[in-house]
Amino acid sequence: MYNLGLDIGSSSVKIALVDQETGASVGVVQEPETEMSMLAVTNGWAEQNPEDWWRHVCKGIDRIKEKCGVTSKDITGIGISYQMHGLVLVDDNGEVLRNSIIWCDSRAVKIGEDAFHEIGENQCSEQLLNSPANFTASKLKWVKENEPELYAKVHKFMLPGDYIAFRFTGAINSTVSGLSEGIFWDFKNDEVSDTIMKHYGFDKSLVPDIVDTFSEQCRLSSVGAGESGLTKGTPILYRAGDQPNNALSLNVFKPGEVAATGGTSGVVYAVTNSLSVKESARVNNFAHVNYRQGEVPRIGKLLCINGAGIQYRWLLNNLDVADYDEMNALASEIATGSDGVCIIPFGNGAERMLNNREIGTRIVNLNLNNHSKSHLCRAALEGIAFSFVYGMDILKSDGITLNVIRAGNDNLFRSEIFSNTVATLIGHDIEIYDTTGAIGAARAADLHKGDFELFGKRIMDNDYVMTYTPLQEKDNYQKAYDNWKKELELILNI
Incomplete structure (x- = not known):
């Protein structure tokens, strides 16, 4: 049996299969084979259509199954890594309302800087551990200020990995790690930040449900299974932004x-x-x-x-x-x-x-x-x-x-x-390892079992190259x- 790992980048989607017994990589593909495009309507802006991510995920799953000679029933768990700080907005029918404002888009820099000064450096440092800066919360505020009619239709905001999980399963949820990368998390009180929600004028109903990073987060729906070519009921067992996931890998x-x-x-x-x-x-x-x-x-x-x-x-x-x-x-x-x-x-x-x-x-x-x-x-x-x-x-x-x-x-x-x-x-x-984010995400689909020692052993057995x-x-x-x-x-x- 195998775990499937997805790494949703801004240039491509990488898909990996890992053997559940050994943690060994069976195969990796990239989709598309050339870079995905970005839309830059104005200098400093960067957007992508979330539908394109999903289309590349589905095509990549077909390719990895064919390359490795496996069927959908051989894949029993999914892990997802994704480009951090992106914003995806859906209405109450789950329809995407606009292109995703992705990580390298800088339109919300001033909004975040103003919030940092207005909330106060000490409060931001103690609660958010960051300036609001140009992160997801500030991008959502930009939409609220500049596209009010569209904002009024927003049912939930999501990060890019949350959206892919939603397309697989129909469930809208996120993780504490994900919410923290968007600067929605209050570390002092260990909860969604009242400070940022009130300062930016967001209703807490916009926040996705919270699931554990290593857990059965949701299962594939019949629609998600049909579109992706996987089996209905397959669980998503892990999700994280690309840099935390690289560290995990x-x-x-x-x-x-x-x-x-x-x-x-x-x-x-x-x-x-x-x-x-x-x-x-x-x-x-x-x-x-x-x-x-x-x-x-x-x-x-x-x-x-x-x-x-x-x-x-x-x-x-x-x-x-x-x-x-x-x-x-x-x-x-x-x-x-x-x-x-x-x-x-x-x-x-x-x-x-x-x-x-x-x-x-x-x-x-x-x-x-x-x-x-x-x-x-x-x-x-x-x-x-x-x-x-x-x-x-x-x-x-x-x-x-x-x-x-x-x-x-x-x-x-x-x-x-x-x-x-x-x-x-x-x-x-400096220890050197030959691995990728997609392989790490696939292996992490087993960490809901809690065996971090075995996880580390598999990395050493399969990926270790040398030490400087x-x-x-x-x-x-x-x-x-x-x-x-x-x-x-x-x-x-x-």
Whole structure:
């Protein structure tokens, strides 16, 4: 028998099948094979039609069944991961009222900033653990202010994963983790936030029913089964936003455990049991997947680095090199510190961890007589690694402990230079795993049984690749980091 995992991204939907007995991945498909489109009516806006997500889910399920030679009766549980912070609105017939305002849409920034000041920083930090910022609640307020006739028809709001579960089952529900990512959760009182609902003028009837993250959340209806090609009554057993789910996929549940990703952007996601917040302007705080009401909290502190892999990809596209392997080989020809060349890799928009400053990419100390593309490759890898270390220092100042980092086997962490630099400067191991969010979601469909030890063993047995340990000779790395940090602070102080 198999569990099905879905990862509903903004670029594609990934679908995985996992063997229930061993936790081994049987197959993964992506739908569509090219990127999904986004609608941007105005600069800074980003919308998608939720019907498109569902259409790709259904087509992907057909493909994975055919690829793996399984039938719908072989699939006995479903787990869902999804793009965070999106807004889906339905009327009382369950019909979608408008396109989803997705995570990267910035139309509600001012609404969230105003709410932060009007509610008060202390109250936001103590109750919401965040500024309302540009999250789901602020996007719903934008609809209320700008589309009042449509807003009057709203029966429920949902997050993207909630909508997919609804299409499968006809049930409208969400999780505490999901509501917290939308800034609808009051951690101090452990309930839906009266503060945000009253401030934005929302009726609590708009909030979906709450189900446990690991539980039988709902079962497939005859309609959902017919459209998806699965069996009526199949349970949905897990649901979480993509970053908490990525941490789960790497077996990150306890304080001291940190998940890192190094794709186009970088993410550091650290688990803590503290509700204390000092960096609400630079770090987001959400209920982790194993947060349970009335128990010791499990909070995921999320720090995003926009200028990460996109910096290295820019170099790939603009240097005369074939691929990342060649770039890594060129970088390895140069000693630690890149002979003084520093790349400040923040050229992908405003950086929240830099207090929303947009400073761009800077290449400094470049000598046109002595330096080559090898120096640029090394400086780029080091600059991105230094930005991760800088972000981890912010997390430490916000009260997290750090025992181990677990990372996916993606572009940046494949680089020995990058991973050794981070491991050496933070003084902790980096464990590398070859897994995906869809595989993690499929495995998590078994966690309603409560066996987290078995879950972790399956990750180790199936996904473990290697461990980078801190190098003993740290001085050159520290000197290079201090030089990079000095250049960054000169820019920030301009």
